Amino acid sequence: MTRRTVILLLSLAILPASVLLPLVGCGGRGNRDLTRDFPPPKPPPPVPPRKEMPLDPALVEAARKELAAAAADKDETRRANALEVMRLSPDEGSRKAILEALGDREPVVRFAAAMAAGELRLAEAKPRLAELVDDAVTNVRVAAIFALHRQGDMSRSHELEQTAQDPDPSVRGNTALVLGLLGEKSAMNGPRSILHVLRKDPHAAVRQQAYEAMWRLGDRSVVDELVGLTVSRYADDQMMGLLALVGPKSPSVADHVRTGLTSDHFEVSLVAARAMGMLGSDEGYGVALKGARSNDARHRFLAAFAFGAIGRSDAQPLLATLIKDRDPRVRIAAAGAVLQLAAQA
Numbered sequence: 001m002t003r004r005t006v007i008l009l010l011s012l013a014i015l016p017a018s019v020l021l022p023l024v025g026c027g028g029r030g031n032r033d034l035t036r037d038f039p040p041p042k043p044p045p046p047v048p049p050r051k052e053m054p055l056d057p058a059l060v061e062a063a064r065k066e067l068a069a070a071a072a073d074k075d076e077t078r079r080a081n082a083l084e085v086m087r088l089s090p091d092e093g094s095r096k097a098i099l100e101a102l103g104d105r106e107p108v109v110r111f112a113a114a115m116a117a118g119e120l121r122l123a124e125a126k127p128r129l130a131e132l133v134d135d136a137v138t139n140v141r142v143a144a145i146f147a148l149h150r151q152g153d154m155s156r157s158h159e160l161e162q163t164a165q166d167p168d169p170s171v172r173g174n175t176a177l178v179l180g181l182l183g184e185k186s187a188m189n190g191p192r193s194i195l196h197v198l199r200k201d202p203h204a205a206v207r208q209q210a211y212e213a214m215w216r217l218g219d220r221s222v223v224d225e226l227v228g229l230t231v232s233r234y235a236d237d238q239m240m241g242l243l244a245l246v247g248p249k250s251p252s253v254a255d256h257v258r259t260g261l262t263s264d265h266f267e268v269s270l271v272a273a274r275a276m277g278m279l280g281s282d283e284g285y286g287v288a289l290k291g292a293r294s295n296d297a298r299h300r301f302l303a304a305f306a307f308g309a310i311g312r313s314d315a316q317p318l319l320a321t322l323i324k325d326r327d328p329r330v331r332i333a334a335a336g337a338v339l340q341l342a343a344q345a
Contacts, residue, residue: 044261044269045286051314055345059320063338064093066323070332071097078328079104080112085336087116088308089343095122102128107137114140118147119181126151138163138171146178160187164194169203176206180213180247188214208237212244227256235265242268246275254279261287266294270302277309285310292318297327304330308337311344 070082083101086094101113102125114132117125125147132144133156142163149157163175176198179187188195198210199222208229211222229241242260245253260272261284270291273284284306291303304322307315315337322334 042262044283045290047282047285048289050282050312053313053316055313055342056316056320059316059323059338060342062320062323063335063342064091066331066335067339068093068097070328070335071101073328075328076104076106076109078332079106080108081329081332083109083112083116085332085339087119088336089339090120095120095124098122099125099128102132107135107140110135110137110140111143114143114147118143118150118178121151122147123151126153133159138166138168139174142171142174142178146182149178149182161194164198169201169206172198172201172203173206173209176209176213180209180216183217185217188217188219208240208244212240212247215244216247218248223253227253230256230260235263235268238263238265238268239271242271242275243278246278249279251279254281258283266291266299267302270299270306274302274306274309277306277311282310282312285312285315288315289318292322297325297330300325300327300330301333304333304337308333308340311341313341313345316341 067082067086070078071086073079073082079101083098086098090098098113098116098120099122101109102117104110104113110132114129116122117129129144129147130153133141133148135141135144142160145156145159148155160175160179163171166172166175176195179195187193195210195214195217198206199214201207201210207225211225214222215226223245226241226245229237230245232238232241238260242257245257254276257272257275257279261269261276263269263272269284269287273287273291276282276284288303288306288310291299291306294300294303300322304319307319319334319338319341322330323338325331325334
């Protein structure tokens with residue numbers, strides 16, 4: 001699988017079990033001068049007035065059917081992506097799909113299912129999770145440890161100290177990821193703590209994941225590192241930096257995120273629109289509108305996620321089109337956005 005094949009739906013930082021951390025182009029850049037002057041950004045596309053619309057039950061049902069079909073798809077990436085989206089607004093069908101996927105033959109799917117079970121604290125998943133902590137694939141074990149910890153079973157959580165030293169950078173990165181999601185500040189207590197060690201990892205993407213985890217845990221010392229990613233010359237770095245910045249939903253980073261709306265890379269602008277939505281702003285709605293009408297499936301995919309984060313009910317007509325898109329990734333993202341609107345309604 002290539003980096004483009006596996007579209008990471010939750011944060012662009014969750015790494016499927018069968019995929020190494022992507023080699024983003026930021027290694028060895030050193031510290032950036034974040035105090036230098038930048039020219040005033042050009043304005044983003046205009047945002048039309050909000051028009052409240054009642055939720056369309058038929059659209060919600062179409063979204064659920066689309067995700068159910070994706071969760072049963074023969075392609076493991078689509079199955080994994082569907083599971084990642086199901087956590088946004090779980091119903092009985094989604095919970096059942098997540099439970100079944102814990103026994104999937106593909107590690108990437110078991111990883112996604114365990115992460116979803118942990119995020120949702122699915123008590124009925126505990127027996128299977130207790131088996132997955134001994135899975136042959138270390139990344140799956142990390143996800144299972146996370147899920148059990150979220151439900152109060154910390155009997156294997158100490159093993160994250162070992163996975164943080166694993167030779168596989170994807171395992172180290174996923175260890176940083178789950179430590180941030182668990183909210184365990186002990187993971188960064190002292191210079192020899194897990195996250196402080198991972199912050200200096202030789203692999204750039206592991207360092208980035210450690211920065212995000214530390215920021216989620218309230219350590220402002222890494223904010224400059226994340227802001228540095230948003231002004232990188234690499235679009236992948238910028239997208240990861242934007243979503244990492246908004247992880248804790250702190251309004252203090254809004255100005256940094258807002259500049260991404262007018263990036264020279266349209267994909268970055270679409271991720272910035274999603275990130276602003278996560279901060280409670282619809283300033284990127286015009287960007288998402290443009291993306292939804294793009295001929296590029298990647299743009300439509302990112303636009304759908306932006307609509308979900310922004311949460312405007314008047315996006316339903318566009319989502320109704322995207323949920324019928326010829327590209328399965330777009331359909332999955334659109335279904336997730338519809339379910340986010342349903343959860344808000």
